[in-house]
Amino acid sequence: xxxxxxxxxxxxxxxxxxxxxxxxxxxxxxxxxxxxxxxxxxxxxxxxxxxxxxxxxxxxxxxxxxxxxxxxxxxxxxxxxxxxxxxxxxxxxxxxxxxxxxxxxxxxxxxxxxxxxxxxxxxxxxxxxxxxxxxxxxxxxxxxxxxxxxxxxxxxxxxxxxxxxxxxxxxxxxxxxxxxxxxxxxxxxxxxxxxxxxxxxxxxxxxxxxxxxxxxxxxxxxxxxxxxxxxxxxxxxxxxxxxxxxxxxxxxxxxxxxxxxxxxxxxxxxxxxxxxxxxxxxxxxxxxxxxxxxxxxxxxxxxxxxxxxxxxxxxxxxxxxxxxxx
Amino acid sequence: xxxxxxxxxxxxxxxxxxxxxxxxxxxxxxxxxxxxxxxxxxxxxxxxxxxxxxxxxxxxxxxxxxxxxxxxxxxxxxxxxxxxxxxxxxxxxxxxxxxxxxxxxxxxxxxxxxxxxxxxxxxxxxxxxxxxxxxxxxxxxxxxxxxxxxxxxxxxxxxxxxxxxxxxxxxxxxxxxxxxxxxxxxxxxxxxxxxxxxxxxxxxxxxxxxxxxxxxxxxxxxxxxxxxxxxxxxxxxxxxxxxxxxxxxxxxxxxxxxxxxxxxxxxxxxxxxxxxxxxxxxxxxxxxxxxxxxxxxxxxxxxxxxxxxxxxxxxxxxxxxxxxxxxxxxxxxxxxxxxxxxxxxxxxxxxxxxxxxxxxxxxxxxxxxxxxxxxxxxxxxxxxxxxxxxxxxx
Numbered sequence: 001x002x003x004x005x006x007x008x009x010x011x012x013x014x015x016x017x018x019x020x021x022x023x024x025x026x027x028x029x030x031x032x033x034x035x036x037x038x039x040x041x042x043x044x045x046x047x048x049x050x051x052x053x054x055x056x057x058x059x060x061x062x063x064x065x066x067x068x069x070x071x072x073x074x075x076x077x078x079x080x081x082x083x084x085x086x087x088x089x090x091x092x093x094x095x096x097x098x099x100x101x102x103x104x105x106x107x108x109x110x111x112x113x114x115x116x117x118x119x120x121x122x123x124x125x126x127x128x129x130x131x132x133x134x135x136x137x138x139x140x141x142x143x144x145x146x147x148x149x150x151x152x153x154x155x156x157x158x159x160x161x162x163x164x165x166x167x168x169x170x171x172x173x174x175x176x177x178x179x180x181x182x183x184x185x186x187x188x189x190x191x192x193x194x195x196x197x198x199x200x201x202x203x204x205x206x207x208x209x210x211x212x213x214x215x216x217x218x219x220x221x222x223x224x225x226x227x228x229x230x231x232x233x234x235x236x237x238x239x240x241x242x243x244x245x246x247x248x249x250x251x252x253x254x255x256x257x258x259x260x261x262x263x264x265x266x267x268x269x270x271x272x273x274x275x276x277x278x279x280x281x282x283x284x285x286x287x288x289x290x291x292x293x294x295x296x297x298x299x300x301x302x303x304x305x306x307x308x309x310x311x312x313x314x315x316x317x318x319x320x321x322x323x324x325x326x
Numbered sequence: 327x328x329x330x331x332x333x334x335x336x337x338x339x340x341x342x343x344x345x346x347x348x349x350x351x352x353x354x355x356x357x358x359x360x361x362x363x364x365x366x367x368x369x370x371x372x373x374x375x376x377x378x379x380x381x382x383x384x385x386x387x388x389x390x391x392x393x394x395x396x397x398x399x400x401x402x403x404x405x406x407x408x409x410x411x412x413x414x415x416x417x418x419x420x421x422x423x424x425x426x427x428x429x430x431x432x433x434x435x436x437x438x439x440x441x442x443x444x445x446x447x448x449x450x451x452x453x454x455x456x457x458x459x460x461x462x463x464x465x466x467x468x469x470x471x472x473x474x475x476x477x478x479x480x481x482x483x484x485x486x487x488x489x490x491x492x493x494x495x496x497x498x499x500x501x502x503x504x505x506x507x508x509x510x511x512x513x514x515x516x517x518x519x520x521x522x523x524x525x526x527x528x529x530x531x532x533x534x535x536x537x538x539x540x541x542x543x544x545x546x547x548x549x550x551x552x553x554x555x556x557x558x559x560x561x562x563x564x565x566x567x568x569x570x571x572x573x574x575x576x577x578x579x580x581x582x583x584x585x586x587x588x589x590x591x592x593x594x595x596x597x598x599x600x601x602x603x604x605x606x607x608x609x610x611x612x613x614x615x616x617x618x619x620x621x622x623x624x625x626x627x628x629x630x631x632x633x634x635x636x637x638x639x640x641x642x643x644x645x646x647x648x649x650x651x652x653x654x655x656x657x658x659x660x661x662x663x664x665x666x667x668x669x670x671x672x673x674x675x676x677x678x679x680x681x682x683x684x685x686x687x688x689x690x691x692x693x694x695x696x697x698x699x700x701x702x703x704x705x706x707x708x709x710x711x712x713x714x715x716x717x718x719x720x
Contacts, residue, residue, distance in 0.1 A: 046645055053507060064496055064530030074485070075508070095527070098490050101495070106474035107486055109691040143692050143700070167694035195698065226519020242698040 003186045009042050009179035011153040012118075013220075014187070015160035016043060016080060020050045026164060027072060028055040029065055030118075031081030039084055040179055041121055062092035066117065066233075070099055073113045078164060086121040087130025100169045101144030112167040116160075121149075122213045122263045123310055124177035126303040135262035139171045140241040140273075147241040148194065149173035151215035153183035155238060156193040166194070175213035195239040197247040203233035205230050206257040206323055209248055209274060211237040212260045214311060221316040232320065240270050248274060250282045256287035257323045261311050266294040288326035291319045350505060363590055363612050364580040368638040370646025375588070384592040385585050388652035396437065396584050396647060400429040400641050400664055403453040405666035406462050409673045410452075410469070414619040418677050419469045423450045427582070427614030430640030431547050433457060434587025435515065437607070438595055441483065442512040444505075446498035449487040451517050457485040460706075462669075463676040472683050492525030494520055495544065499531045502540035502598070507581040513541040513598035515591070521552025523568070524560045532572040532604070541589065541598035544569075544606045549613035553625040566608035574604045581611030612638070685711065 002316045007016065019026045028043055028050075034057035037044030047055035058065050061246030069079035089096075096117065103111050103132060140147045146168050152155040156174070163170040163263050192198070200215060208218040215236045222232035233251050237243065253260050258278055260271035271292035278290055293311045301309045335466050363381055365374040367553045370672055407425050414422040425432060439445060439457070447454055461544055464477045468487065475486035488494035498516030505512055522528055523546060535542050550557055557565075569576030573596075583620030586607055594605035612635035617621050649652040689704040 006691075021720070059452065059530070059533050061530040061533060063527055064499075067493065067496025067527060068500030068503060068534050071497040071502070073500075074479070074497060075504025076499045077504055077507075091710065093609070095493065095496065097486075099493050102474075104694050105691045106476070107691075108473060108476040109694070110476075110478040110480070111486075112694045146693070146697070166537075277356050322672045 002183055002188045005182050005184050005280045006153055007180050008150070008153045008156045008175070008184050009040055010237065011156040011185050012042050012045070012174065013044055014185070016046060017049070017158045018161065018187070019080070019164045020046065023078060023164075024124050025076060025078045025125055027052070027077050029058050029069055029079050029149045030056075031058060031060050031084050031090075032087060033057060033066075033082050037175070040176065042118070042120075042174070042179075043082065048269065051290045061091075062088055063095050066092040066095040066100065066115070068106075069115050070095065073115050074111065078119060079115075080116040082118045082163060084120075085127075085131045086119055086135055088134040089117075089119055089135065092117075095208060096145070096169075096171075100321060101142045101293075103144075104168070107198045113169050114164070114167050115164045115169045116166075116172055117169070117299075118172045118174060120176040122175055122177060123300060123306045126140075126306070128303070129300070130216055132306065133228075134173075134246055134262065134295065136171070136173055136240050136262075137156070137264055137269045140270065143168075145169055145171055145241060146239070147171045147173065148239045149175060149212035150238065151175065151178065151210075151212055151236050153181070153326070154185050155236075157187065158187045158189070159194060159238070162191060162194040173212060177213050178216065181216070194243060195242050197238055197244040198236045199233065199251070200210060200236050201232070201234040203231040203238070205231045205255055206259065206320055207233045207235060207251040207255045208246070208259050208261060208316070208320070209235045209271075210261040211240065211270075213227075213263060217311060217313060217316060218261055220314050221320065224313060224317060224318060230320065230324065243270075243274065243277075245277050245281065248278055252282045256285055257326075258286070258290045258325055259293060259316070259319045260290065260314055261293045262295075263310055264295055265297055266292045267297045269294055288323045291323050293319045328592045332375055349414040362578040362580045363586050364583050365585040365589060366643055366647055368582070370643045370650060372585075377590075378586075380571070381586065381589040381593050384596075388585070390648075390651070393644070393648060394654050394658060396433055396588070397641070397644050397654070398452070398665075399433040399437065400584065400644065401662055402669055403433065403456050404641065404675060405430050405670055406456070407452055409670040411464060411615070411619060413466070413661050413674065413677055414469070419466060419619075420471045421469050421620060423449050423469075423618045424615040425452050427612045427635065427640070428547055430454055430584035430644075431545075431581040431587050431609035431611045434584040435545050435591040435607070438588050438591035439515060440512065440608055442510070442513070443595065444485070444498075444499070444501055444514045446485045446494040446514065446516045447487055448491065448494070448517050448519060448522070449489050450519075451487070454517065455484060458482040460484050463680070465671055466673070466677050467680065468615075470677060470680060472680055473687075482620045491522035492527040494518070495528050495531035498542050498702050499535045499540050500543035502535065502604075505540050506538070507600075511599055511655055513543060513595045515543045515545050515595065517545050517547065519546065520548040520550065520557045520560055520565060521555065522546075523565050527708065532574075532606075534570070535604040536572045536574055539603040541601070542604045543594040543598055544604060545591065545607065546608045548608050548612055549611050550580075551613050551617070551622060551623070551627065553617040554623075556627075564608065564676075566606055569604075569606035574606065576606040576608065578608045580611055581609030582635075582638045582643070584640055584644055588708060600694070611640075663714075664674065
């Protein structure tokens with residue numbers, strides 16, 4: 001197999017399988033990841049093929065999952081743990097922020113914790129409370145963590161490979177509403193840099209920056225804008241820590257306008273950081289203030305309201321129009 | 327006050343002799359008269375051969391030399407601890423968390439470990455660190471504020487101090503799960519206190535270790551006080567009984583009895599190595615000093631309580647035993663006194679000579695594989711600092 005079309009969830013599954021095959025120290029841990037294959041079937045079949053010792057169904061205790069993963073990493077393992085849903089990560093937040101993120105620094109580099117934390121995140125699937133959140137900024141804010149999110153199957157496969165190989169803890173946000181989107185994966189390709197943004201669609205009038213589930217929305221927005229004669233460049237950020245500001249800067253120096261799109265609340269979000277940095281870097285290139293489209297400063301709403309809450313095609317195009325109007 | 331003068335002081339209150347020694351106490355038993363494993367009474371009398379035979383056998387063959395070794399460990403640890411407290415008072419350390427009174431719990435359990443075992447301490451395990459061969463001055467770096475630990479945990483299988491209480495019990499459990507996967511003939515010991523016993527992470531570590539039958543010993547030093555809160559604010563049952571609910575044994579040991587702590591910990595570690603899973607050991611002891619040098623225990627506890635515990639001093643009782651059995655002579659004690667003073671002097675000199683870290687240490691080791699933002703901010707910081715150098719040169 002070299003190139004194959006597969007769903008994003010399947011690409012992660014294949015990537016985990018490859019990691020389990022190539023490195024005996026890789027472990028999968030989480031709630032229901034074994035026999036069930038995870039609630040989204042991302043770990044489907046792995047326990048059957050690699051055994052209960054390596055694909056571990058854990059007690060239902062998120063702090064315990066991450067805390068024991070830290071201990072296993074101290075023993076030389078490379079645990080890939082699953083947090084079942086975005087809103088369930090907070091019992092583990094202390095272990096992630098206080099222990100996992102800081103161990104390398106406080107040991108003066110003598111301890112490495114290669115732990116990957118997989119979190120299905122974001123809305124759009126009509127779920128109940130605590131199953132649709134986008135908490136990436138809460139992790140990107142913490143030094144010692146790396147935070148990434150793929151938007152397509154190929155990135156899902158390769159970014160997971162690179163996350164597992166990283167000696168730093170990586171929070172791997174999986175866009176759950178894109179789990180079933182299919183795309184080509186070349187498992188023999190030479191992957192690009194993990195934390196580098198990618199131009200998904202070139203353009204000249206305005207730059208749209210997105211990551212994870214919003215990349216698709218932005219590509220659709222760019223196609224719609226094209227029909228009105230507007231040329232939008234879409235950048236898939238891929239990494240929220242570190243952020244590839246150089247690529248954003250290059251694009252904005254060309255277009256002069258920037259709109260950042262994410263599902264997470266706009267207030268103090270990834271977009272705020274990008275706006276501040278790009279304003280500083282591209283002050284004389286900007287034709288309009290950097291605009292942001294995202295969630296509101298309110299709890300994630302009930303499913304019947306989520307289409308109003310989530311940035312969709314029209315809200316992105318509205319921001320594009322406002323930017324172009326300057 | 328020197329260590330020897332402390333150790334030589336007569337107890338103010340004699341207890342009524344050997345306690346009935348049984349690991350099983352009924353829930354709600356008064357905390358003041360707990361039932362616990364004791365092999366050496368506060369009066370220095372060796373007991374427990376029959377009642378605690380299961381533990382006693384782990385120290386049955388102990389030699390006079392080994393007993394003197396335990397005594398030496400406790401005396402030197404107390405001396406080091408006293409020096410660190412003095413250094414804080416002199417402004418050389420920002421803070422110190424004294425282990426005064428807990429020497430037996432730490433030396434007994436610490437000496438029960440083998441080199442290939444792994445230790446996960448809190449921030450007060452100076453005696454255990456001593457047993458593991460960690461250079462005592464290494465412990466002082468974080469209290470002086472030059473680093474957050476920084477020793478190599480794998481040099482002595484002694485993890486970094488953990489300040490947020492209870493978190494390390496999960497790391498210990500994970501490490502023990504790894505040992506089991508590797509088929510290693512070693513065990514893990516996780517230290518925590520009566521206060522941390524309330525933390526969710528401790529409960530989760532009990533659950534995980536039980537479910538995976540992990541080779542880990544949970545060593546709880548119940549020193550009666552979590553800063554100002556007595557154990558009654560943490561639990562309604564004796565802490566060791568919590569293990570029962572998780573399906574593994576719990577034992578309460580006299581935490582001021584170094585022999586009992588050694589025996590019970592050896593027993594628990596052996597169980598773990600044999601694949602019999604976790605054990606909870608509650609070492610019933612007393613924090614003789616303040617929580618840290620920033621604390622003022624006169625605001626929340628009576629001095630009478632401390633005086634009552636002084637009569638159970640761990641060092642004094644072993645000295646009495648050594649003397650009554652003619653296991654140590656005056657020369658030994660005199661030599662140890664001199665060694666203690668030399669240790670104090672060495673620690674003092676090395677702490678005072680400890681340099682401040684380089685300013686750029688802020689940016690070091692934040693990541694193992696590097697991070698663009700850290701690089702950018704380091705460069706900005708360098709430029710900012712260099713701007714002052716230019717000014718000075720002008």
